[in-house]
Amino acid sequence: KINNTLGQALLARKMGKKRIVAETGAGQHGVATATAAALLKLECTVYMGEEDIRRQSLNVFRMKFLGAEVIPVTSGSKTLKDAINEAIRDWVTHVRDTYYLIGSAVGPHPYPMIVRDLQSVIGRETRKQMLEKEGRLPDCLIACVGGGSNAIGFFHPFFRDKVRLIGVEAGGLGIRTGRHGASLSAGTIGILHGSKSFLLQDDSGNILETHSLAPGLDYPGVGPEHAWYKECGRAQYGTVTDDEALEAFHLLSRIEGILPGLESAHAIAYANKMAPSLKEDQIVVINLSGRGDKDVQSIVKKL
Structure with a gap:
């Protein structure tokens, strides 16, 4: 995951964004995003389903130690799909200063291509x-x-x-x-x-x-x-x-x-x-x- 997050975080900084928002399921992408954000001095918010927070508490602590805000998602199945929903809502609401650092080869173009290449x-x-x-x-x-x-x-x-x-x-x-x-x-x-x-x-x-x-x-x-x-x-x-x-x-x-x-x-x-x-x-x-x-x-x- 770190290959993807470092590349996208550098892109976010080049675009002049001050804040990164991301989703995570297993927590690996969240930890990698928090790591890249800390390295590049960017504010970081990670959305994670409440069910996944329960299953992956170790990675939740890692994200917080790295300076990220972890927001529990309580809607729907409380898993990855719902975390992506909330991350996208946050992003489109704060698009001027926020970059959505997506964790998988999904979402609208050019995200699948960016993630694939990284x-x-x-x-x-x-x-x-x-x-x-x-x-x-x-x-x-x-x-x-x-x-x-x-x-x-x-x-x-x-x-x-x-x-x-x-x-x-x-x-x-x-x-x-x-x-x-x-x-x-x-x-x-x-x-x-x-x-x-x-x-x-x-x-x-x-x-x-x-x-x-x-x-x-x-x-x-x-x-x-x-x-x-x-x-x-x-x-x-x-x-x-x-x-x-x-x-x-x-x-x-x-x-x-x-x-x-x-x-x-x-x-x-x-x-x-x-x-x-x-x-x-x-x-x-x-x-x-x-x-x-x-x-x-x-x-x-x-x-």
Whole structure:
């Protein structure tokens, strides 16, 4: 997230803005925004759903320690979608001195493009390291997808290469239950937060409630570029349930000594499921987009 927030914060200062407003779900973007704002001496306000504040208290403290004002959002599902709503309302009300530092590849143009380009450092570094270490590109890239910023930054530098791209959405309690966050896998085309993409909505266009154990994937839409990747067949998208992600969290923790974020654990779980179908010489790169320290309290409650 820091790649995105530093770039946008520098843009905000160049535009002469004195204040930054942002939204956050898992808290990672909020912490990164507060960090960039502190570095560049900008006032910072972060909107966060009340439910996410409860789930991600560690990151709330981090934001406050960095000088940000954290405003709880009590409307709707009290999660990421509602935090974005409030951040946009704040921004358009104070547009003269305020810059909206969006955290994912969603929203109106040019935000999805800005976030993609700033986050593409992930894919560029992956590409460079693969060529240096292995002498070739990987066979497959796997990343979790909520709004989709880490995934689109990961995928974009490989768009023209013969590399399989797989995005993994929040299957929640299972697609058939309706309690999930899989807009690409189970959604329909609509408009949310200023962009056209796949959404979880009813027949009248009303946004449905979502569910995921991972706060960063608990969103009823997805970045418009992911929708295009799906439509043109360049990437494929699957789902992983809460239980499968939890199992993957424990697996990586025990085997590698790395606590992955619950969001990233979805990508690990998907890779684990597809592993038996791979050849021994195939290379799969999984994007670990966040640490799991923030999720420890939620995980303990599930034990």
